[in-house]
Amino acid sequence: MAEIIAVNISATSATFFLPPSPVLEDSGFPLASLDSEDYVFVEARHPNKxxxxxxxxxLNNAFCDVTLCCGGQEFPCHRIVLASFSSYFQAMFSTDLMESRQERVAINGVESQMIGMLVSYAYTAEVVISKANVQxxxxxxxxxxxxxxxxxxxxxxxxxMDEMNCVGIHCFAEAHSCRELxxxxxxxxxxxFGSVCQQEEFLSLCADKLTEIIASDHLNVAKEETVFEATMLWLDKSATRRQSFEKVSVETTVNAVVPHLSVC
Structure with a gap:
């Protein structure tokens, strides 16, 4: 049997001199707190990995500690991941809400496919937005x-956005408090306005929104008669709109008449 020999290498037996290592300025470490020979290693791919x-x-259902349930579908997840990308889940899991202790959490009021897409986004930072799913x-x-x-x-x-869908986009944005949109x-x-008022979405506006549009100081029309004609088209769309005639016609009359008044 071979003899095992312990070798003790003295720290003074050999001396290696290494050049000062560069310190990465974007590493997040204050440069003043680092020695000139320190080396800060930052793996750029680490977050993605x-x-x-x-x-x-x-995907392998490993260490998952909560399951989101929506529309008959289930999405196993990790609470810490959900809480890290959504303040909704952070509040849910860090308070005394019943859901904070449950292994299964129901999500209502949204499509299950969208929950799946957002869960996938939480773990990949990617989501595909299309005309079909954006709303x-x-x-x-x-x-x-x-x-x-x-x-x-x-x-x-x-x-x-174009003249055919801008009204629908506006109403959708208003309903979901997307102020900039x-x-x-x-x-x-x-x-x-000249082309928008000819679209079906415009004719589906409620009286209050129509009034808001035609009363705006920023309404851009080549001639004021356009506003009157658009309002008449809107009124003719439904017989029940006649009850809104007085409110809407006041704004229409103002827009059509005021520009033609002369100052005495």
């Missing part, structure tokens, strides 16, 4: 307080 690892665990996705992101996805949906809708869509309506 951690997400990939967490997503792999989720449902925004509504879900709004409910769960996922602001990055909410704002991405708003930007997508703004890029898709609400303002931009209203600006579009006012700027392109």
């Amino acid at each position: 951690v997400l990939e690892g967490l997503n792999s665990l989720r 449902a996705l925004l509504a879900a992101a709004n409910l769960l307080d996922v602001m990055a996805v909410r704002e991405a949906c708003c930007r997508f809708m703004e890029r898709q 609400e303002k931009r869509s209203m600006d579009y309506i006012l700027q392109h």
Whole structure:
């Protein structure tokens, strides 16, 4: 049997001189607190690798400690991941709410497919926004307080805006408190009123919203008669709208008459 020999290497037996290592300025460490020979290693891929690892665990249902239930579908997750990307879940899991102790949590009022997409986003930082899903996705992101996805949906809708859908986008933005999209869509309506007023969405406006539009000082029309004609089209769309005639016609009359009044 071979003899095992313990070798003790003295610290003074060999001396190695290493050049000072660079300190990464974007490492998050204050430079004043680091020795000139310190080396701060930052792995740029680490955040993505951690997400990939967490997503792999989720897909394999490993260490999952909560299951989101929506529309008959179930989504096993990790509480810490949900809480890290959504203040809605952070509040849910860090308070005395009943859900903080439950292994199964029901999510109501949104489409199950959108919950699945947001869960996937939490673990991948990616989500596909399309014309077909943008409104449902925004509504879900709004409910769960996922602001990055909410704002991405708003930007997508703004890029898709035209005279045919700007009224619908405005009403949707108003309903979900998307103030910037609400303002931009209203600006579009006012700027392109001549073509917008000929679209089906315009004819579906409620009386209050129609009044708000035609009473705006920023309404852009080549001639005031356009406002009157648009209002008449709106009134003719439904017999029940005749009861709104007085309120709407006042604004229409003001817009049509005031520009032609001369100062005495």
